[in-house]
Amino acid sequence: MHDTLPTVAVVGLGQLGVELARRLPAERLLLVSRSETKAAALAKELPGAAAVPISRLSEADLVFLAVPAGEVVPLYRERLAPHIRPDAALVNTATLVDTAELRAACPDHRWIPLKLIGSAKALQAGRTALLVTDDEEHRALLEPLVGALGRVIAGDERWVLACNTIATKRALEAGLRIAEDLRSAGLPAEFAAAAQAVVAAGVLQSFADGTLGHFGKAVLQELEVERNEAGVAREAK
Missing domain, CATH: 3.40.50.720 (NAD(P)-binding Rossmann-like Domain)
Structure with a gap:
């Protein structure tokens, strides 16, 4: 050029x-x-x-x-x-x-x-x-x-399509799950948008950046324990 x-x-x-x-x-x-x-x-x-x-x-x-x-x-x-x-x-x-x-x-x-x-x-x-x-x-x-x-x-370049597809699918699944879980907990429907756009988006950003706060780290630890226990249970079958 x-x-x-x-x-x-x-x-x-x-x-x-x-x-x-x-x-x-x-x-x-x-x-x-x-x-x-x-x-x-x-x-x-x-x-x-x-x-x-x-x-x-x-x-x-x-x-x-x-x-x-x-x-x-x-x-x-x-x-x-x-x-x-x-x-x-x-x-x-x-x-x-x-x-x-x-x-x-x-x-x-x-x-x-x-x-x-x-x-x-x-x-x-x-x-x-x-x-x-x-x-x-x-x-x-x-x-x-x-x-x-x-x-x-x-x-x-095909990596990008694969990555964006996985991330988009999982993000939408999370958004749907948040709305469902809030309804099941009897919380107001108006909470869903804030939970999706502010809480979930902020947590994902902090997780990616490695800047989770104490509450986020505690929840992450609980999830890791649950995943490990589920993996052990699958292997035992």
Whole structure:
């Protein structure tokens, strides 16, 4: 690409696209959105940014696609491809879109995966994520640009889908279980939202950070004892 920071474009200004745009240290940042008003408003906040039509993607060295998974291929083929330089690269952030499939289906450009273990909402709250690309060359290219979002590692992008699927399923199961247990305990229904969004979310964050308080540590110890006893009982059968 370039010895200096490349000219970067972000296509799609949903939650993730906005967070990307806010944290990219590009000297020139091109913002492309269905909503020209939204792009223009965001560009005013960011030094070096400009809200531009798709035709100006020809100026970009690196194009981040932050659009829904089902839109990636049709948007690229029908609108973006004619305007992106042959030497430019596209960054695939869609968790559900395998970059190998994009390379096979859309071979006229270089495709780089960048998958997020985290969420745009967490980024908005000031947290960081873990980002996965496919090799050391791409990691070295992307880390100076997206390091403000979190650490970038080289690995298998399919890990991200597996991780996010497991975490999302378990989190939703926990949310449902909390509501059920509160009802069974005869507690007011309005407690459920606070228990899910404040207590459970805070406990998980502290558990991940290793900063559980005394109460959390005591409950964790009880759970570990219960799990150990259940494991012993299974082995005895």
